[in-house]
Amino acid sequence: MKLAKKKKLLIKFLAFFLPMLIASIMLTGFVLSITSYRFFRKTIDQDYRNIIRASAGEIQLFMDNARRSLEALALMMKAAKLDDWQQKMALIAFIHSHPQFEYVTLYSTDGKTMATSLFEDPETGVAAEEPFISAAAGKAAISGVMAGQENIPFIYMAAPVSRLGKTAGVLWAQLNLKAVWDVLEGISIGKTGHVYIMDLSGRYIGHRQIDHVIRRPPADKSGILEEIHAAHGPVEWTENQSGRAVYNLGAHVPALDWVVVLSQPRSEIFAYLYQNFWWAAGITFLISALAICLGWRWTRRIIDPIQRLHTQVVNIGAGDLEHKVSVDTEDEIGELGKAFNDMTDSLKTHIRQEIETARALAHARNLAVLGTASSKVTHEVGNFLSNTDMALGILKRESVSDRGKRIIAVLENDAARVKEFIQSFLGFAKKPELILKNRPLDLIIREVVDVFQAESEKRNIPIRFHWEKAIPMIPVDAGMVHQAMANLIKNAMDAVDHDGEIVVKGISEAGRIALTVADSGPGMTPEIRDQVFEP
Structure with a gap:
């Protein structure tokens, strides 16, 4: 299913991107080919017109030189x-x-x-x-x-x-006029192109192939010859000779009433252009194939991260928040992957906070129920203890044996201890009222350390106390702090084996006071750590 979706998205993207790319390449190649063709035609036309003018001029010059030579002979014989x-x-x-x-x-x-x-x-x-x-x-x-x-x-x-x-x-x-042929032989146009001369009757006067002059009858070109004679410049036309299209360009020589014609097969004229067209077509095909390969690879680079994002979304929908999206690109897709990972981390944090909040609410409800139940229990037990105190007071005024007195004393101590327990229980069930006063915190903690000093020396568990002098007095409830530190040090002594140590430290960091009680014991298991704040 995933592969089908991926292929579908990839095919859609390629179907949109590649035709446009190939069309633009083909259009560019077509425009360049048309431009090259027009430029080539213009260049060929200009070059061939220059050749025909030069040929006509050279032939005219030959005839003028012959005329001048004869006139010079006449002048010599005159003189x-x-x-x-x-x-x-x-x-x-x-x-x-x-x-x-x-x-x-x-x-x-x-x-x-x-x-x-x-x-x-x-x-x-x-x-x-x-x-x-x-x-x-x-x-x-x-x-x-x-x-x-x-x-x-x-x-x-x-x-x-x-x-x-x-x-x-x-x-x-x-x-x-055979001498004119030497002039024509000096004019080379490609492999088979040549220049020849005709009069207005169509008779060949000069031609590279001498049999055209000696044996071939006058050509039937009266129409085109009349057009050349009437034109003010070269005239071009195409003939079919032996199944080949032959390009011709003719110009009239007015002084001689001759027509000079340039002739060359069109296939030879445009052979170089056609070869370039094939090269252009081949290069265009290669560029298109390369564009397809690069487009495929580039599309895969876009689609693969999107597919991984899709997989991650599916995993999140299934409740798995531990996987990370791995995107190596430094573009918008990479930024999207990083943002998605940040979103996943934020979601995990939010879920964890929601779980902690739910636990805290459940704990608060438990405490509320416990407080209500403890109030009733302590009320009944208090009544019982009050009656017991009254009864013990009466018994103490009676004459009893020494053993009875010892029993009455035991009962009084137990009743006092139960009262103290009830007082502590009620204090835990209710929110305590803090009595805050500015006090030196180190004196309160040092007093607690001194209380446990004797037991620590007895068990060979030294308690080391470190306190920064820069810590100022702060508003605290001395009783609560005393009780909390006593509980922490007592728990630390219970956790430390023989020859361990306990370190109590107070430091000031960024406007806050950090108070730590560290011991060398094995620490708490995760199960105990989750229940550390439960009653």
């Missing part, structure tokens, strides 16, 4: 007066120093070949191309992306060569 052979050597030297260009040719404004880096006749009909027309008008231009041999993309760049304020010729160069 120097070169013959045909020198012009050809200058173009060949330019190709060797700028390997990103396939070839470069100097045309007149009407499209005639003036010099070329090729060892064969260059292509004709370039005068109708839009970049050539722009360069002939005095402005450098770049063509759109075209496919050459093996479907490798390239572009044409045109720069005007001016003399005396007029365009005297046009430098026409083919720029191989």
Whole structure:
């Protein structure tokens, strides 16, 4: 029954405490996970946008450098007066120093070949191309992306060569975009993430996997490419590639009309975050398990003292007040245990006092009954003794023998002793009237000691008397004190064997006088001690 109650209370407490604790831990873990996820998404978005901007800028810088190199060649040919052979050597030297260009040719404004880096006749009909027309008008231009041999993309760049304020010729160069791949190879994003370039038609211009550029047809991404072209910043979208969700972030390069795209599987992007989520879940589980264990142990520390208190209450209800509650904690439960022990001690003291009071009341009732009965007895015995005294007085006046006189004297002594006994009996039955006077207490006690001195010397039981001189005179009833001390010393002499001793001592302690009569006897048994004040 006790175990069932204990388990019931323990289960109630745990059912209230542990769900709240675990819920708070789970809620904290969930909030931290959501916060980590949002922060991670924000960081990834910002980092990837920076990467795509940097990639677009690097590609733009590559193209600008190529354009500036061609314009520098045009300025050089403008400033120097070169013959045909020198012009050809200058173009060949330019190709060797700028390997990103396939070839470069100097045309007149009407499209005639003036010099070329090729060892064969260059292509004709370039005068109708839009970049050539722009360069002939005095402005450098770049063509759109075209496919050459093996479907490798390239572009044409045109720069005007001016003399005396007029365009005297046009430098026409083919720029191989394979050099852009070197730029893309330098951009590493995780294990499989990469950056590639497309034009607005969806054709791959640069890609880490070269087969995408050489063999793969233009991708059908017209919708997203139009959105990227119209946007003022990077645009993100998700594609399904071979059953995997792939994250993409694209940005438009206005000067080239290209689109730079960053691509990476979402599983790879969030792998670290998911790993942290699993770690967080595992740690949360361990913390919850630890909380359950600690909660169980802590609950037991609370419930066990309460159970001991309950057991003590049951014992008290059964009348057993001797057991103590043992609580080792220094908290409210420990204070409750100490208070309960104090209550038990107070209850025992109260019960003991009640028992003593009941005994005193019973003793008082006995004395009252005894007093009433003794009054009647002494009255009758007194009448008898009065008649006896009268009869003995008459007999004494008569002539009797010596033997009769001795008998009359014996009767008179016995009658006197019976009268004295009756007087003492009546004094015990009635509350005595005290006659208090200031007296030196030591003189009264010394007188009693002197009375018993002869008998003590006869029995070889010395009576030693010690008295502090600082004890003042106090109001006492000399007769009562004499009688009480005489009874104590007489009882001590009866209890002490031959060659023992009796010590009478008087000391002053904290404004009170302590008077003791100690002997070397065996003492009283508990049964006699309980009856010491009974008549």
